[in-house]
Amino acid sequence: MSQNTATELAPKKIKDGDAWYPTSQRDMFVVRQLVTKDFKLKYRRSVLGIAWSVLNPLLMMLVQAAVFTRLMVRSDTSIPNFPIYLILGNTAWSLMSDATRQGMESIIHAQSLLKKVRINRWVFPVQKVLFAVVNYTFSLAAVAVVMAAFGWTLSPWALLLPLGVLYLTIFCIGLSLLLSSLAVFFRDVIHLWGVVLTAWMYLTPLFYSVSILPDWMASIMRFNPMYLYITFIRRILLWKMAPGLLVHGGCIGFALLMLGIGYAVFRKTEDRFILFI
Amino acid sequence: MPNEIIHANEPGSIVVDDVTMTFNIAKEQFNSLKEYFIALTRHELKFKPFHALKNVSFTIEPGESVGLVGTNGSGKSTMLKIIAGVLSPSEGRVEVNGNIAPLIELGAGFDRELTARENIYLNGALLGYRKEFIDENFDRIVEFAELQNFMDMPLKNYSSGMVARIAFSIATITEPDLLIVDEALSVGDKFFREKCERRINELVNSKNVTVLFVSHSVDQVKRVCDRCIWIEKGDLRMDGPAKEVADAYANMKR
Structure with a gap:
């Protein structure tokens, strides 16, 4: 084929099998491209780049450890290592808050695309959650640094970590599907969610222990999904024990429940998105 | 063809069957929950239905090149968006078979x-x-x-x-099975516009690609397309050979 003039680029008939993915396989490539895009843009023109994903949780942990160590170590002596306790909670919390914050606005931000190309709309909230998971994996390097600093060893229970992250991811996908569809119809949801996240963060034992809470609060804590996910991760990595049937079951239950609700709302409303974005 | 359901079975074919698109234009736009609930409790949620397309039907066979004409706001873009699959029709059925390359808002x-x-x-x-x-x-x-x-x-x-x-x-x-061109060629310099038109013509002439072409230039439609569909104020006004329909559209009395 001559390449001299562009019009001579003859229409090369490439049949479906060569040029296009079958419809069912397209979404994965799109999701991968979008996650890559977010990743590149997040650290473009930043000197430390990806190191921020590691530094951020480390710095946060240092501040909290400096402020709360004396308070906590006195009130709950069962915490084997407070800095590790902190960083495990913070990173898992950031995964959820980053995922839902960005997932919530994903449909609104993808408006120009949604008006142009036929594409499965769930791709956008799911992609944002997966991007948050990628960041979480990098922040695990910070966890490793802290563990190494204290000479912390891992037990075989640590192998359950991917499972815990998977549950949390499913939970976040459900929540993001729900929030992204609500945000399309009512932009207030975006502001409201900021408030909810802050309140929820204080209600989750990230930098304190559940044992300092009054009994009634401690007893409803098992209905706080984030408490369950964080407990799962802390138990296998910090206490080096089994997550426990109740916690494990709760993690799965909340993940499936949230996914079910999110999916149902999303499916019911997605055809009307285009009229509101 | 009463009661006979036509399906788009081959790549590149499009079936538009009795499609109506209704937008509920809210008298007011609610962007906040508060406003919405206030209006809801006062029973002030009023909508004015607007029919962008009214009972439009046509079938396009693989390899056809079809121009879509009509005055501004007649529903051409709505039709394209429905065919491209980004908008679902309020009533009726649309079947599109094959890979779509949309040139909408390049x-x-x-x-x-x-x-x-x-x-x-x-x-x-x-x-x-x-x-x-x-x-x-x-x-x-x-x-x-x-x-x-x-x-x-x-x-x-x-x-x-x-x-x-x-x-x-x-x-x-x-070569996609279906190429949708929405006034895309109005951007770019003269040379590239010509090059695009040549490329579209190549795709048209290959007879492997169904081309759906929206343009305000009647001459361009006549140059590129074999067939033309004229949608006016949401109604299908005319459907036939490109020259005939495009001329009728150009000579329309306002």
Whole structure:
């Protein structure tokens, strides 16, 4: 084929099998491209780049450890290592808050695309959650640094970590599907969610222990999904024990429940998105 | 054909069957929960139905090139969006078979912060291209757009014409089953417009590609298309050979 003039680029008939993915396989490539895009843009023109994903949780942990160590170590002596306790909670919390914050606005931000190309709309909230998971994996390097600093060893229970992250991811996908569809119809949801996240963060034992809470609060804590996910991760990595049937079951239950609700709302409303974005 | 359901069985065929598109235009736009609930409790949620398309039916066979004409606000773009699958009709049935390359608002799927190279992959993915296919044809895409020296520049530094070049080039680098062109050719310089039209003609003449073409230029429709559909104020006014319909449209008395 001559390449001299562009019009001579003859229409090369490439049949479906060569040029296009079958419809069912397209979404994965799109999701991968979008996650890559977010990743590149997040650290473009930043000197430390990806190191921020590691530094951020480390710095946060240092501040909290400096402020709360004396308070906590006195009130709950069962915490084997407070800095590790902190960083495990913070990173898992950031995964959820980053995922839902960005997932919530994903449909609104993808408006120009949604008006142009036929594409499965769930791709956008799911992609944002997966991007948050990628960041979480990098922040695990910070966890490793802290563990190494204290000479912390891992037990075989640590192998359950991917499972815990998977549950949390499913939970976040459900929540993001729900929030992204609500945000399309009512932009207030975006502001409201900021408030909810802050309140929820204080209600989750990230930098304190559940044992300092009054009994009634401690007893409803098992209905706080984030408490369950964080407990799962802390138990296998910090206490080096089994997550426990109740916690494990709760993690799965909340993940499936949230996914079910999110999916149902999303499916019911997605055809009307285009009229509101 | 009463009661006979036609299906779009072959790649490139389109069946539009009795499609009505109704938009509920709210008398007021509610963007906050508070306003919405106040209106809801006062029973002040009023909607005015607006019919963008009224009982429109037509069938397009694979390989046809069809122009879509009509005055502004007649429902052409709504029709295109329904066929492209981004809008679902309020009533009626639309079947589209095959891979679609939409040239609607060229460059709408681009991210302005990414480089042109990265955008080609992103946009290719959105069109449904395989990664290997983009790898292999990357140079051809760049060459058709004539932007070899600008590939690693963020798209925000591009002019709208340059963006249009890349978008057009990606969408037409291979033969889709269905090419949707929505006044895309009005951007870009004269030379590139001509080149695009030549490329569209190539695709039309190959008879492998169904082309759906919206243009305000009656001459362009006559040049590119065999058949023309005229939608006026949501109604299908006329459907027939391009020259006949385009002339009727051009001579319409306002």
